[in-house]
Amino acid sequence: MHKKVEKVYEIGINKVNEDDFILDQNNNIYAVIxxxxxxxxxSGKLASSTIKEGLLDDQNQGTLLEKAEFANKLLGERTIELTNIAALSHLPKEQRSSCGIAAVKINMDQNKLEYIHAGDCMLFIQYTDGSVRSLTKDHISxxxxxxxxxxxxxxxxxLSDLSDVSIEQAKEILDRxxxxxxxxxxxxxxxxxxxxGYGILDGSEDATQFIEYGIISLNRVHQILLLSDGLQIPSASWEETAGFAFDNGLEPLSKKINDLEMNDLLCLNYPRLKIADDKTGILLTF
Structure with missing residues (x-):
């Protein structure tokens, strides 16, 4: 079994943390959402919390993919109930609550790692020789x-004439x-x-066609890394970000990103859509 579990879960610039996570050590299921x-x-919190609930439902047995399909169906039902519509297709895609996910289920008896993926959450493996393997691709980027x-x-x-602004002023400017x-x-x-386009969990039947799923051997696996996109280093590749996390851990990664963001409140040096995104990461070491 893994020797160490690291987690980062931090709110970004908005009032609600729309990320969520799973650390189910009894069933060996881990996820960032x-x-x-x-x-x-x-709100995106509807999707992230509902998908988490569905994945952890005791009645939801089966493969990790089947668990994700169950959770996605639950999200569709919740959305219909909350919006009082006849069918999810009646709600435009851009108005739906949705979420990306990277999740794993570890089976030590069979020496297997089962995973699912949608959106721009990412999953990386580091082997005992130091090599890094990405099991996911960010189609949203x-x-x-x-x-x-x-x-x-x-x-x-x-904004060429602006320099020194507060976080509140910067947020107001960027929103405008x-x-x-x-x-x-x-x-x-x-x-x-x-x-x-890209796959995402939004409660629709279409979403199940875009969930990526696989099983790999745990042979020589040293670390497993799951990240939401808020933990991607600004202007760095996912591979560079994963390498930093494997070498230094999640807390130093989060601190590095926070420092860059707080020194670039207007998003001019590191172009992005908001000052700071929610940040969620899990690092498992064997």
């Missing part, structure tokens, strides 16, 4: 980069400027659970 609030719609590029252009055009890219954000949300 990144909720996304609908544009003018439901290419779409986000389009919106971030346009947001950066707006900020540099409109973000209205200039709402159409881009809506276009991106419209691509969820579509070919050429």
């Amino acid at each position: 990144d909720g996304a609030t609908g544009l003018g719609g439901l 290419p779409l986000d980069s389009i919106a971030i590029t346009e947001f950066e252009r707006l900020l540099k055009t409109n 400027e973000r209205t200039g890219i709402l159409d881009l954000l809506r276009e991106n949300r419209a691509k969820l659970n579509t070919l050429g």
Whole structure:
């Protein structure tokens, strides 16, 4: 069994932490879940907390994939109930509560690691020889980069004379400027659970077609790393981020990111859509 479990769970710039996590050492299930609030719609906390609840439901037995499908169905039912609609398809995609996830189930008896993935949460393995393997791909990043590029252009055009601002002032400014890219954000949300877009858990039947799933051997596995996208080092690749976490741990990773964010409140040096995202990570060491 793993010798050490590290966890980071920190709220970002908003009032509610829309991330969630699972540390179920009895059943050896671990997950990071990144909720996304609908544009003018439901809170991302609905999705992240419901998916967590569904995965941990004692009546929800089976493979990790089957557990995820059960949890996703539960999210659909909750969404319909809360919005009083006849079917989830009646609620536009951009208004739905949704979430990304990276989750693992460890079977030491069979020496296997079962995993599921959706969205921009990431899962990495480090082997005893130091090599790192990514089991997931961030399909949201290419779409986000389009919106971030346009947001950066707006900020540099409109904020060239600003320098010293407080966190509250910066948040107000960014919220105002973000209205200039709402159409881009809506276009991106419209691509969820579509070919050429990205997979995400939103309670729809389409979501189950985009959940990535696999089983690998635990042979020579030294560490397992699960991260929400808030723990990606600004302007660094996922691979660089994972390498830093494996070498230094989750707390130093979080501190590094927080320092960069707090010294760039207007998101000009490290282009991004908000000052600080929620941050969730789990690091298992064998």
